[in-house]
Amino acid sequence: MTQALPPLLDDDQAAFISGGVSISAAACRSGGLPSMARATGCRIAADRRSITILLSATASAGLIDDVRRNGAIAVVFSLPADHRTLQFKGGDARVVPLEPGDEALAERYVDAFAGGLEPLGYPTQVIRCVLACRPDDLTAISFTPSAAFLQTPGPDAGNALRSGA
Amino acid sequence: MKIKLDAIRACLDGAIPGTIATCSPDGTPNMAYLSQVQYVDAGHVALSYQFFNTTRRNILANPHARVAVIDPETGAHYRLSLQYLRTEQEGPLFEKMKAKLAGIASHSGMAGVFRLLGSDIYRVLDIERVPGAVLPPPPPRANLLAALRASAEQLCLCSDLDSLLVQTLTCLEIHFDIHHAMVLMLDAPNARLYTVASRGYTQSGVGSEIALGEGVIGVAAREGTPIRIGHFAAEYSYTLAIRDNLQRSGLAPQLETEIPLPGLPGSRSQLAVPIRAGQRVLGILYVESPQDLRFGYDDEDALVSLAGGLGAAIQLLQHASAETAERGASVSPAAEPGSAPAAGPILEVRHYAENDSIFLDGRYLIKGVAGAILWALLNDFAAGGRIAFSNRELRLDPRIRLPDISDNLEARLILLGRRLVEHQAPIRIDKTGRGCFKLHIGRPLALLHIPHGG
Numbered sequence: 001m002t003q004a005l006p007p008l009l010d011d012d013q014a015a016f017i018s019g020g021v022s023i024s025a026a027a028c029r030s031g032g033l034p035s036m037a038r039a040t041g042c043r044i045a046a047d048r049r050s051i052t053i054l055l056s057a058t059a060s061a062g063l064i065d066d067v068r069r070n071g072a073i074a075v076v077f078s079l080p081a082d083h084r085t086l087q088f089k090g091g092d093a094r095v096v097p098l099e100p101g102d103e104a105l106a107e108r109y110v111d112a113f114a115g116g117l118e119p120l121g122y123p124t125q126v127i128r129c130v131l132a133c134r135p136d137d138l139t140a141i142s143f144t145p146s147a148a149f150l151q152t153p154g155p156d157a158g159n160a161l162r163s164g165a
Numbered sequence: 166m167k168i169k170l171d172a173i174r175a176c177l178d179g180a181i182p183g184t185i186a187t188c189s190p191d192g193t194p195n196m197a198y199l200s201q202v203q204y205v206d207a208g209h210v211a212l213s214y215q216f217f218n219t220t221r222r223n224i225l226a227n228p229h230a231r232v233a234v235i236d237p238e239t240g241a242h243y244r245l246s247l248q249y250l251r252t253e254q255e256g257p258l259f260e261k262m263k264a265k266l267a268g269i270a271s272h273s274g275m276a277g278v279f280r281l282l283g284s285d286i287y288r289v290l291d292i293e294r295v296p297g298a299v300l301p302p303p304p305p306r307a308n309l310l311a312a313l314r315a316s317a318e319q320l321c322l323c324s325d326l327d328s329l330l331v332q333t334l335t336c337l338e339i340h341f342d343i344h345h346a347m348v349l350m351l352d353a354p355n356a357r358l359y360t361v362a363s364r365g366y367t368q369s370g371v372g373s374e375i376a377l378g379e380g381v382i383g384v385a386a387r388e389g390t391p392i393r394i395g396h397f398a399a400e401y402s403y404t405l406a407i408r409d410n411l412q413r414s415g416l417a418p419q420l421e422t423e424i425p426l427p428g429l430p431g432s433r434s435q436l437a438v439p440i441r442a443g444q445r446v447l448g449i450l451y452v453e454s455p456q457d458l459r460f461g462y463d464d465e466d467a468l469v470s471l472a473g474g475l476g477a478a479i480q481l482l483q484h485a486s487a488e489t490a491e492r493g494a495s496v497s498p499a500a501e502p503g504s505a506p507a508a509g510p511i512l513e514v515r516h517y518a519e520n521d522s523i524f525l526d527g528r529y530l531i532k533g534v535a536g537a538i539l540w541a542l543l544n545d546f547a548a549g550g551r552i553a554f555s556n557r558e559l560r561l562d563p564r565i566r567l568p569d570i571s572d573n574l575e576a577r578l579i580l581l582g583r584r585l586v587e588h589q590a591p592i593r594i595d596k597t598g599r600g601c602f603k604l605h606i607g608r609p610l611a612l613l614h615i616p617h618g619g
Contacts, residue, residue, distance in 0.1 A: 024184045024196050024233070025196065026186035026187075026188075026194035026195060026196040026231075027194050028186070028188035028192060028193075028194045029192075032188075032229065033188075033229045033230075033231060033246055034186035034187055034188040034194050034195075034229065034230065034231050035186065035231065036184065036186035036196065036231050036233055036244065038233070038242075056296075056297065058296045058297075059242070059295045059296050059297055070192065072192055072193055072194055073194060074186075074193070074194040074195050074196045075196070076184070076196040076197065076198070078198060083273070083274075083275070085198065087195070087196060087197075089193060089194075089195075122180075122181070123180070123181075123237055123238070125240075125300060126181070126235070126236075126237060126238065126239070126240040126300060127181075127240070129239075129240035129297070129298050129299060129300050130235055130240045130242055130297065132297065132298050149219075151197065151198075153198075153200075153215075153216075153275055153278055153279065154216070154278050157197075157216055157218050158216070158218040158219045
C-alpha cells in the first residue's frame with residue numbers, strides 16, 4: 001500500500017504548490033468530455049499525503065459532479081514568473097468539508113497570486129475578479145497524489161517525477 | 166443565449182494563458198497550459214502543438230477536450246467544449262500561428278523553447294460562461310466599423326494610385342489611430358516586395374525591398390494571409406533581416422543599393438495584411454506599434470476589409486489608366502521638345518546594366534524596373550529632347566522589361582517619382598494627366614552606361 005512509501009510530495013513541492021501559483025483542476029467522465037475549474041487556494045496535510053484544493057462550488061459544478069462519480073482528478077500548479085509547472089494526479093478525490101481558516105487561506109492565496117502577477121504586467125484586478133469566491137460558495141476537494149509530473153514548458157514536460165502507485 | 170465564438174475572440178489573444186483539460190482512454194484527466202488559442206472561423210479554433218505530451222496523446226485517443234479562456238479586460242471566464250479534427254503542419258494557418266507564437270515565446274522568455282510543430286484544429290461544440298463576477302469593459306478605443314466606413318468613402322474618391330496610397334495612410338492615422346504604416350507592392354517574378362508609400366517613420370524607406378517569406382510582411386505575402394504579432398519577436402524583426410541582407414549581398418560598398426526598410430525601433434505589435442485583386446496578391450498593407458498587443462482580431466478584420474477595398478481600387482485604376490492611355494495614344498499631341506539648362510554643373514548619371522541601378526553624382530538612387538524606366542526616359546531626352554511620355558508606351562518598351570504583364574507600372578512610377586524627390590535630384594517626373602507624365606531636367610546631364618561586368 002502507498003502508506004508504506006514516503007509521501008509523494010517533497011518539502012520543496014509542498015511549498016511551491018501552496019504558494020502564489022496558478023491552480024487548475026481537471027476531471028472526467030469516462031468516454032465523455034473532461035471537466036475543469038480554477039482553484040482558489042491549496043492546503044497540504046501535515047503528513048504531505050493529501051492535497052486539498054479550494055474552489056467555487058458554482059463555477060466548478062461540472063468538475064465536482066465528475067469527481068463524485070469516479071474520484072479521478074488532475075491538478076496543475078504553475079508559477080507565471082518562471083513557468084515552473086507541476087501536475088499531480090489522484091484517483092481518490094472527494095468533496096470534503098471546509099476546515100476552519102479555509103476562507104482566510106483563500107484570501108491569502110488570491111493576494112499571493114495577484115501579487116506575483118503584478119510585476120509581470122498582468123491585469124491583477126481581472127485575476128482577482130476571476131478568483132473571487134463568496135465564502136458560502138467555497139468548497140474543498142481532497143485527494144492523495146499518486147503521480148507527479150514536471151510540466152514546465154519544454155521537451156521534458158509531461159515526464160513523471162515519481163509515481164506512488 | 167448561445168455564446169458565439171467570434172464574440173469572445175478577445176479571450177484568444179493570449180494575454181491570460183488558457184488551459185486545456187483532456188482525458189486518457191482509461192479515464193485519467195490531464196490539465197495543461199496553452200500558449201495559443203487561435204480563432205479559425207465561427208466554428209473552429211486551432212491550438213498550438215509544440216511537444217508530444219500527454220495532451221497530444223490524449224486527444225489522438227479521445228478527441229474531446231475542454232479549454233478555459235479569460236477575457237483580459239473584464240475577467241469573463243469561458244469554457245469551450247472541443248472536438249479535435251486534424252493537424253496542419255504548413256500553410257496560412259500554420260504560418261499565422263508560428264509568427265504569433267514567436268512573439269509569445271519571446272515575450273514570456275520561452276524563445277527557443279516554443280516551436281510550432283503543428284496547428285491542431287478543433288471544432289467548437291459548445292461555449293459555456295463560467296459563473297462569476299466581471300469587471301465593466303473599458304470604453305472601446307475606436308469604433309472600427311465607423312473608421313472603416315469613413316475610410317472606404319474617402320478611398321472611393323481617389324482617381325489615381327498615388328492619391329489612393331496617400332489617402333490610405335491618412336485614413337489609418339485619422340480614423341484608426343495607427344501612426345506607423347507602409348504599403349509594399351509585390352514583384353512576383355522576382356519574389357520581392359518593394360515599399361511604395363509609408364507614414365510615421367524618420368526615413369520614408371520608399372524603394373526598400375523585402376524578400377518573399379521574410380518577416381511578417383514577407384510571410385503574409387507568400388501565404389496570402391494576414392500575419393499578426395503582439396510582442397517583439399527577433400526572428401520576424403526587420404532590423405535583423407536588413408543586416409542579413411547586407412551581409413548576403415556582398416556588393417562592393419560603392420555599389421550598395423540597399424535602401425533601409427523604414428521599420429519602427431522598438432516595434433512590438435505588427436500586422437501585415439495582403440492587398441488582393443481576386444486571388445492574386447498585389448502587395449501588403451503593414452502597420453506596427455510600440456505597444457504590446459496593440460492589434461486584436463477586430464483590428465485585423467478591419468484592415469483586411471480596408472485592404473480588400475484598396476486592392477479592388479488599385480485594379481480598377483490600373484485598368485482605367487490602361488484604357489485612357491490607349492485611347493489617348495493615337496491623338497497624343499507631340500509635346501514640345503525640352504532641353505536641359507546649358508549652364509550649371511553637370512549631373513553624372515551612371516547606369517549599371519547588371520541590376521539597372523542608377524547613381525546620381527555617385528549616390529545611389531534606384532534600381533530594378535524603376536531604374537530601367539528612368540534610364541530609358543533620360544536616353545530619349547538626351548537623343549531628341551523628349552519630355553512627354555505615356556504609361557502605355559513604357560509598358561511596351563523593350564528596354565524596361567516589366568517582369569510581368571500585370572505588373573503595376575504606376576506603382577513603379579510612384580516609386581521613381583518619390584525617390585527623385587527624396588534624393589532632391591534635379592530630375593522630376595510629374596503627372597500631366599491620366600497615364601501620361603512629363604520629365605523635368607534641371608541640370609545638364611552626362612549619361613554613363615556601365616555594361617554587365619563593367
